[in-house]
Amino acid sequence: MAERDDPETIGRRVQRLRTERGLTQKQLAEPAYTPAYISTVEAGRVRASEPALRHIAERLGIAYEELLTGRPAHLATGLRLRLTDAQRTLATGDAEAAAEQYAALLAEAEEHGLVGEQAAALLGLGECALERGDLTTGRRHFERSEECLRDAPLTSRVPALRGRAVSHYLAGELRYACYLLETTLDELNRSGLHDPDALLLLYASAIGPYMDMGAHARAAQAAEFALALAPQVGDPALVARMHRSVARTLIAEGRIAEADASLAKAAEMYRQLQIRTELSNCHWMRGYLYVQNGELERAEGELREALAMLSEQRAALYSSQVAVELADVLHRRGKSQEAAGLLRGVLGDIGPERGAVHSAGAHRLLGIIAEDARDTEAAEEHYVRALSLLERAGAAGDLADLCRLLGDLLRRTGRVEAALDAYRTGLGHRTAPGTTTLGPAPAQPPL
Incomplete structure (x- = not known):
């Protein structure tokens, strides 16, 4: 049985559409039904059968599903295609244009009561806010996305939970970010919801806060789990993000060549997928790697490339963070005046x-x-x-x-x-x- 509204709602819809088309109840009813039957349907006093509603939909010139739900035919499919377009816009680094697309999609999904599409649009708006460095707004979007999916399985809520954890991490709330990721992982593992995509996303996202907190053993374990899950994951962008995160644990273990190879693999995936934001993050991490290995000239080149890409994308928070790391390299290379100017320029961000x-x-x-x-x-x-x-x-x-x-x-x-x-x-x-x-x-x- 297809999803359908209650008889009163369907009745009002039938009456409105019939009036808009200038039809009488008799014209709508014939040849299979009576005007009296159409009158009871419009009044909501009868739950019309499927054959009757299909007859009415055909006479009104609309799809049967649209008559039942009020949604235009293939609306959900169209929205999902447009959500993919918005995601592609965000991937190219144009967060402002992507946010406009997501906002329009959210309004449309809310109008037609499409909960899954609402959650996806809110998730996209949250990611756009993080790109612009608006952590509070991003967190609010992620929370609303979770709320839309409160009755869905936990695996469906993982991207929004991860987004909320990242917003806390970027705000410097490392312990709370780890708490969110760990409790979600515990619940997934305890309930037997072995979803490789969800688990990989969470383990890869935990590596950064673990490293910053000095929890190196936990970071290494998260990286180990993520690498083990990767062959089961079909999303190349997710696998590439994992390789970028794992590189940091490899650097800490002194495995520089392996870390460089991991970043090169991630960068190649992002180039093929044309995801500029993540590609810029790969340049950023490679710059960090070269600093740790004492290759300051190469580090400066990678960090300048990352900064140029992020500035072009107007990713204010990330570009400010890269600028700080570039300033460190410039200072080490004897360019302290340029470093100080760079630092003073970003401290407001x-x-x-x-x-x-x-x-x-x-x-x-x-x-x-x-x-x-x-x-x-x-x-x-x-x-x-x-x-x-x-x-x-x-x-x-x-x-x-x-x-x-x-x-x-x-x-x-x-x-x-x-x-x-x-x-x-x-x-x-x-x-x-x-x-x-x-x-x-x-x-x-x-x-």
Whole structure:
């Protein structure tokens, strides 16, 4: 039995369509039914049979399904095709145009009560908001998408849950992002919902926050699970995203060649799929890899390419984060003035509620540059601001690095006890290659 509205709703629809077409009840009824029967159908006093409704639909010149539901024939199919077009627009990096497409699709899906299409449009709007760096709006869209699917299986809600976790991660709320991903994984595994796509998406998304928190064993395990699931996943874009995430655990384990190969594989997939946003992220991660391996010239080239692509796509938050990492490379290559200018230009786009870890990285770099210029007061101010941001986010690897820098500065200015406190704080956080936002892991503090 096809989905259908209640008799009163169908009756009102029949009466409206009949009137619009200038038909009498007798004309609509003949030759198989009576005007009296049409009158009872329009009044909603009878649940019309399928043959009767098919007769009425034919006389009115509309599809049987449209008469039952009020939705134009093939509406859902058309909306899904247009959702794919919007997704393609977003993939090319034009988040604003994609958001307009998704908003129009959402309005249409809401008008016709198409819940699945509403959820998909809201998911797309959330992804567009993340691209633009509007984390609060993105989170709100993801929450609404989840709400649309509250009666659907958990696997259907995973993309929206993952989007919400990413919005918290980008805001510097690492622990809560991990909590969301872990509880969803636990529920999927406990209930036996072994959906490879959903599991791969969650495990790959957990790697970044785990690494920033210093939970290297968990990140490595998530990467191992993701790699094992990949052969069962049919979506090449999802597999490519997984390879990009796994590369970070390989860097931390010193497996540079494998990490580079993983990123090259992901980049090739994105080129074939013409997904520019993710391709720019591959350039970003390769730049990070080359920094960790001491290849600063190659790192600068990759990060400049990523920054150009993201700026062209008007991805404000991501381009600001790449700019911070590029500034680190420029400083290491003796271009401190250019680095400082780049950092001052992006600090307004990132902060405690938006890209907290990279905001701390910017203050850390400005502190180092100030120290080089013998401005210890400004350097200390930047280090303290960075420390506050990192403690709030719980970014362990970056905290260890910063505590060493702050401790060294305090020791040089004669504040030995304060320096010891900073060193002790840093020693409470493990740091290793590939676990800090910027550059290679620092040496242990000289206690």
